Amino acid sequence: MILSKEIRVVQLIDSLEPGGAERMAVNLANELVNSVAFSGLVTTRLEGQLKNAIVADVNYLFLKRSRVVDFAALFRLRRYVRKNKITIIHAHGSSFFFAVLLKMLLPSLHVFWHDHFGNRSSNANSFFLLRFCSFFFKGVFTVNESLKIWAEQKLFCSQVKFIPNFSVSDPSPVGKTFLKGEPHKKIVFLANLHQPKNHILALKAFLESEIASKGWTLHLVGKDKEDAYSKELKIFIQEHAMQSHIYIYGSCDDISFVLQQAKIGILVSSYEAFPLSLLEYGLAGLTVICSDVGYCSAIIQNDFSGRLIPPNDEMALKEAFIAISNQPEKNQIMAKNLNTFVQSTFTPEAVMPKICFSYQKSI
Structure with missing residues (x-):
């Protein structure tokens, strides 16, 4: 050899x-x-x-x-x-x-x-x-x-x-992106703003869940092309007066630092191959909600290492948002299980x- x-x-x-x-x-x-x-x-x-x-x-x-x-x-x-x-x-x-x-x-x-x-x-x-x-x-x-x-x-x-x-974690990231909102109630969606990431589904389910009234905030982190896809999201946020609950940051080069500030990580794509963001969520110790597409079900075991929902299912995502807002102890256990699995496998x-x-x- x-x-x-x-x-x-x-x-x-x-x-x-x-x-x-x-x-x-x-x-x-x-x-x-x-x-x-x-x-x-x-x-x-x-x-x-x-x-x-x-x-x-x-x-x-x-x-x-x-x-x-x-x-x-x-x-x-x-x-x-x-x-x-x-x-x-x-x-x-x-x-x-x-x-x-x-x-x-x-x-x-x-x-x-x-x-x-x-x-x-x-x-x-x-x-x-x-x-x-x-x-x-x-x-x-x-x-x-x-x-x-x-x-x-x-x-x-x-x-x-x-x-x-x-994925490779940065143990001591230098940070410049600070997420707005209450500590321990921040949900991050790490994905560029384009199809098939399905950001509008996340916005609709987040609004319908009404967890914003409990102090939860949603943070979209990823490249913003300022196109029709992006415009639809921004119009939705404005029309529903969610500017103090949903934030768009664009691309960030301090992702490890961003994730350290969050409690929940979501990915609700219509399709995926093997989303690297799930591994990054796991390494950061986040509780994960993701759609059951591509290789996601091999990473997330439902109710054990995260919450797996059917793709394009607004009601299931709404219910998952409500559940994570009410079950902090279970969230912590699922986050730990995912962290252990990612660190031993990927x-x-x-x-x-x-x-x-x-x-x-x-x-």
């Missing part, structure tokens, strides 16, 4: 704006620093707040790609790969296309594709392009079992492996050997 110290690998991602795939690309690059000969991270199209989370020993490059097929950016990446003697490109999400273009220029390069998209099986966008590109994949990583089955059935790659996400120590093994097999 080739030692992992001989592996030279780059994580390829289109953006460093906060998101699950982007955070995992950064996490992997950071964790690989002490395990392989070279760990790099390349973002093709856009930088963002997650750039600040990249550790100093990760070799970083921004390609400034401005179009789908950008030959200047492609040749910059080829020079980078040659200079640093890269053998493996680990492409996340939609960056698979750029990785395959690079492989056409450097046939000896091994491309691994990491699928983070929760609605892959019912989304036809880019399917034919992805299927064609899969001829060039050395391996496929998926973040849940249903995506693994889909890849095995639809793609031309025989090496498909389920790799769970993991850690770098549990996940990284699986990835390094796949890399080693490819050389």
Whole structure:
């Protein structure tokens, strides 16, 4: 077996704006620093707040790609790969296309594709392009079992492996985002403001639960594109005079500090793959309410490590809000159970050997 110290690998991602795939690309690059000969991270199209989370020993490059097929950016990446003697490109999400273009220029390069998209099986966008590109994949990583089955059935790659996400906590975060409201009564919703996160469902259920009258507040933390989705949320807050109970913060780069201020974490998406926010909630010791989509039920066991509700069910979410406002002791027990499970299961120590093994097999 080739030692992992001989592996030279780059994580390829289109953006460093906060998101699950982007955070995992950064996490992997950071964790690989002490395990392989070279760990790099390349973002093709856009930088963002997650750039600040990249550790100093990760070799970083921004390609400034401005179009789908950008030959200047492609040749910059080829020079980078040659200079640093890269053998493996680990492409996340939609960056698979750029990785395959690079492989056409450097046939000896091994491309691994990491699928983070929760609605892959019912989304036809880019399917034919992805299927064609899969001829060039050395391996496929998926973040849940249903995506693994889909890849095995639809793609031309025989090496498909389920790799769970993991999260890394910051024991002493530097904070600048302070949540408004009463201590011990803050509910945080960590997700960018777009579909399928279903923020309007959370707002409606929170209003109907009437727990705001008991001092509870709801805090939306995630990128705000100032678009129609965002406008709908803000109009709802204004029309129901909830400005002192529901707050929108936009993107924050001090997430650990934000979560330390909260008591409850929610995620009520219409669909998901493997939401990293659930792991972050667990590490922060929050009680969790989440919809039963994607891999969520493998993380949250209903009434044991959180509250699992059907997707798009406003009444179930309303009842969950009421329950958490009335059962502080049970909340504490569920939060502790989730924290224990996350710390024992979804850690770098549990996940990284699986990835390094796949890399080693490819050389």
